[in-house]
Amino acid sequence: MGLVLDLKNVTKKYPGVDALKDFSLSLDRGKIVGLLGPNGSGKTTLMKLIMGFIKPQKGEITVLDGVPNPMIREKIAYVSELDVLYPWMTVREILDFTSNFYRDWEKGKESELLQLLAIEQDKKIGTFSYGMRTRVRVMLALCRKPELVLLDDPFSGIDLVSRAKVQDALLKTYHYKEQSIVLATHIIDEAEPLFDEIVFIEKGQINLQGKADDLREKYSKNITDIYKEVFK
Amino acid sequence: MEIKIDISSGAIYLQIMDRIKRAIVRGDWKTGEQVMSVRDMAIKIGVNPNTVARAYAELEREGMLVSKRGMGTFVTEDAKKIEEEKEKLAAQYAERFGKEIKEIGISVNVMTKLLNKIVKENE
Numbered sequence: 001m002g003l004v005l006d007l008k009n010v011t012k013k014y015p016g017v018d019a020l021k022d023f024s025l026s027l028d029r030g031k032i033v034g035l036l037g038p039n040g041s042g043k044t045t046l047m048k049l050i051m052g053f054i055k056p057q058k059g060e061i062t063v064l065d066g067v068p069n070p071m072i073r074e075k076i077a078y079v080s081e082l083d084v085l086y087p088w089m090t091v092r093e094i095l096d097f098t099s100n101f102y103r104d105w106e107k108g109k110e111s112e113l114l115q116l117l118a119i120e121q122d123k124k125i126g127t128f129s130y131g132m133r134t135r136v137r138v139m140l141a142l143c144r145k146p147e148l149v150l151l152d153d154p155f156s157g158i159d160l161v162s163r164a165k166v167q168d169a170l171l172k173t174y175h176y177k178e179q180s181i182v183l184a185t186h187i188i189d190e191a192e193p194l195f196d197e198i199v200f201i202e203k204g205q206i207n208l209q210g211k212a213d214d215l216r217e218k219y220s221k222n223i224t225d226i227y228k229e230v231f232k
Numbered sequence: 233m234e235i236k237i238d239i240s241s242g243a244i245y246l247q248i249m250d251r252i253k254r255a256i257v258r259g260d261w262k263t264g265e266q267v268m269s270v271r272d273m274a275i276k277i278g279v280n281p282n283t284v285a286r287a288y289a290e291l292e293r294e295g296m297l298v299s300k301r302g303m304g305t306f307v308t309e310d311a312k313k314i315e316e317e318k319e320k321l322a323a324q325y326a327e328r329f330g331k332e333i334k335e336i337g338i339s340v341n342v343m344t345k346l347l348n349k350i351v352k353e354n355e
Contacts (some may be wrong), residue, residue, distance in 0.1 A: 032280050124310075193283070213243035213286070
């Protein structure tokens with residue numbers, strides 16, 4: 001099936017901090033991967049490197065068999081941690097506006113996702129809670145059919161209902177065998193059954209990596225409890 | 233059939249395998265009947281489809297499920313196989329049960345009477 005991501009000895013430094021240190025990670029295609037680690041562990045840096053928004057000082061990055069570039073970026077849906085929707089637009093306007101930018105936009109998925117995420121398309125973004133805005137941002141990624149979906153901490157600071165809806169929508173629209181998802185989070189809980197593979201990162205390095213089920217068996221614990229043990 | 237998963241009870245694919253085996257030996261999933269696709273099952277129980285695929289693959293390896301190319305996955309038509317599985321599950325229970333009653337120091341006879349009484353009451 002090949003690799004969706006292959007990072008070799010990647011180092012990314014910011015003044016005064018090593019965001020990633022000699023970081024190597026290979027991920028098979030067609031999996032849903034949980035990238036777990038506390039705030040400041042390097043999750044966002046990793047996502048930006050994959051997108052090619054920033055460059056590493058050292059190491060090699062291969063994404064979907066190429067070096068991160070605008071062509072490859074078209075095959076990726078990236079939900080950043082930033083809350084970037086225009087407040088004066090309605091959901092409908094945002095869908096129409098955003099769909100113009102993507103060749104893999106699936107018009108037919110719009111109504112399904114509006115329903116799954118319980119979003120009213122005639123409402124203005126400015127009237128929404130943070131949880132609702134997160135639902136809209138996730139919807140914009142899921143209306144496409146990218147080879148890779150990157151979600152940077154979509155569960156952070158959102159209400160439980162939004163969280164459950166996002167999780168449900170991810171699973172229901174997931175293209176089994178075709179799509180890869182990397183979801184960064186520091187709150188696992190109910191999201192646990194979503195993941196095939198877990199990568200624990202801390203201080204820019206991998207602490208532990210494995211199939212979620214293998215880890216559960218090995219440690220006789222759920223992933224949340226393994227997380228607490230790894231990062232204690 | 234309801235498949236409930238407990239994330240704190242070990243590997244999810246093993247739990248799915250266990251629930252499906254029970255459904256088959258109980259007869260809820262009938263011999264030769266087509267089973268839900270990996271994707272539909274994954275959505276139904278709220279787990280990753282690769283986890284369901286792993287459970288199905290293992291059950292195929294054990295002979296409880298059979299996949300037919302291009303048609304989907306089916307419960308085995310081998311009634312003997314299902315009977316064997318039922319006996320295996322029963323033996324596992326008996327073993328666990330035997331250990332538990334030994335721990336509380338109750339004889340098999342007394343426990344059997346109690347068991348019969350409870351089962352009758354629940355009927």
